[in-house]
Amino acid sequence: MADLLRVHNLSIEYASPRGVVKAVDEVSFSIGKGEIFGLAGESGCGKSTTAFGISRLLRHPAKLTGGSVLLDGTELTALSDEEFDRLRWSKLSIVLQSAMNNLNPVLKIRDQLVDAIVAHEPEARREALQRAAHLMKLVDLPADRLDSYPHELSGGMRQRVVIAMAMALKPSLVIMDEPTTALDVVVQNGIIRKILELQKEFGFSILFITHDLPLMLEMCDRIGIMYAGKLVEVSAREEILRGARHPYTQGLLGSFPALSGPKQRLAGIPGNPPDLIRPPAGCRFFPRCSQAVAKCQTLQPALKQDNWGQIACHLYTEEGLSREQASAARE
Numbered sequence: 001m002a003d004l005l006r007v008h009n010l011s012i013e014y015a016s017p018r019g020v021v022k023a024v025d026e027v028s029f030s031i032g033k034g035e036i037f038g039l040a041g042e043s044g045c046g047k048s049t050t051a052f053g054i055s056r057l058l059r060h061p062a063k064l065t066g067g068s069v070l071l072d073g074t075e076l077t078a079l080s081d082e083e084f085d086r087l088r089w090s091k092l093s094i095v096l097q098s099a100m101n102n103l104n105p106v107l108k109i110r111d112q113l114v115d116a117i118v119a120h121e122p123e124a125r126r127e128a129l130q131r132a133a134h135l136m137k138l139v140d141l142p143a144d145r146l147d148s149y150p151h152e153l154s155g156g157m158r159q160r161v162v163i164a165m166a167m168a169l170k171p172s173l174v175i176m177d178e179p180t181t182a183l184d185v186v187v188q189n190g191i192i193r194k195i196l197e198l199q200k201e202f203g204f205s206i207l208f209i210t211h212d213l214p215l216m217l218e219m220c221d222r223i224g225i226m227y228a229g230k231l232v233e234v235s236a237r238e239e240i241l242r243g244a245r246h247p248y249t250q251g252l253l254g255s256f257p258a259l260s261g262p263k264q265r266l267a268g269i270p271g272n273p274p275d276l277i278r279p280p281a282g283c284r285f286f287p288r289c290s291q292a293v294a295k296c297q298t299l300q301p302a303l304k305q306d307n308w309g310q311i312a313c314h315l316y317t318e319e320g321l322s323r324e325q326a327s328a329a330r331e
């Protein structure tokens with residue numbers, strides 16, 4: 001599968017009164033054309049900051065301090081704001097957790113959809129309303145809702161409008177940051193089904209961000225696991241379902257109820273993520289890791305490619321072990 005997005009060594013910091021927060025630290029991953037790539041990890045590990053860095057939504061005190069974001073051959077970090085605005089919606093669009101952050105509360109849905117279309121395709125003004133109605137149909141909303149203001153719609157309907165807007169110009173990449181977290185489970189399921197249906201129909205790639213690992217395992221082709229600003233594992237869904245390799249991913253999986261099989265007590269991960277102003281010198285997960293070896297305390301593991309995916313863990317990177325070999329070596 002050809003790459004659509006290539007993120008290389010992306011680094012983003014926040015200036016804070018206590019010091020510099022290294023929220024995203026040399027993160028690299030790629031997303032193939034038509035692929036659904038998930039980014040998971042505990043709250044505060046840098047998922048949203050990564051998404052904002054890619055989509056140019058970082059605001060002071062956040063600062064992109066290094067790295068490259070290549071979208072279909074275009075280096076996004078090198079574009080001027082005007083050049084980037086031309087790509088927004090047409091090549092890349094973003095769906096945020098709260099629809100109200102995506103929608104203008106004082107404009108009717110009709111005007112927001114039409115404006116989004118006309119801003120990029122001025123020649124489409126005459127057919128824009130028709131296209132807006134078609135977009136509403138795509139997300140299963142009645143066309144008369146075009147006359148509503150955002151506050152007149154339910155949370156689920158608003159999120160459907162945002163998804164319709166994200167689709168309006170047929171982008172090749174849609175970034176979804178916790179798109180259903182604020183919604184109840186039934187509405188959430190309906191929206192996830194809709195997203196998958198649209199993705200199949202139009203073939204765009206998705207960067208899907210959530211802390212809900214089971215949901216991610218249902219819908220993503222490959223999953224990147226972030227911990228304390230670092231990407232620690234990237235694996236195909238099937239690999240993670242067979243059994244995660246990184247001790248942090250294992251812990252994360254143990255924090256959620258199993259998708260099937262008998263009910264088990266949730267294990268959780270003891271301790272808390274580190275302070276990102278003064279992260280541990282070695283592996284950032286070391287203080288919480290039950291499988292750590294001596295060098296984990298002092299030597300930061302690099303993210304390395306092997307037969308099973310990418311992993312940043314001394315249990316694997318030095319010797320290129322499979323999950324089974326690594327656990328056998330530990331026993």
Ligand SMILES: Nc1ncnc2c1ncn2[C@@H]1O[C@H](COP(=O)(O)OP(=O)(O)OP(=O)(O)O)[C@@H](O)[C@H]1O
Pocket residue numbers: 014015016021023041042043044045046047048049050060061062211276
């Ligand atoms: N304005 C800010 N000033 C200082 N630090 C910030 C600011 N915004 C975010 N951070 C820090 O950056 C780190 C990454 O935050 P981010 O929101 O990207 O994480 P996340 O994984 O998306 O979390 P969540 O799942 O809770 O949204 C966190 O440690 C957070 O405290």
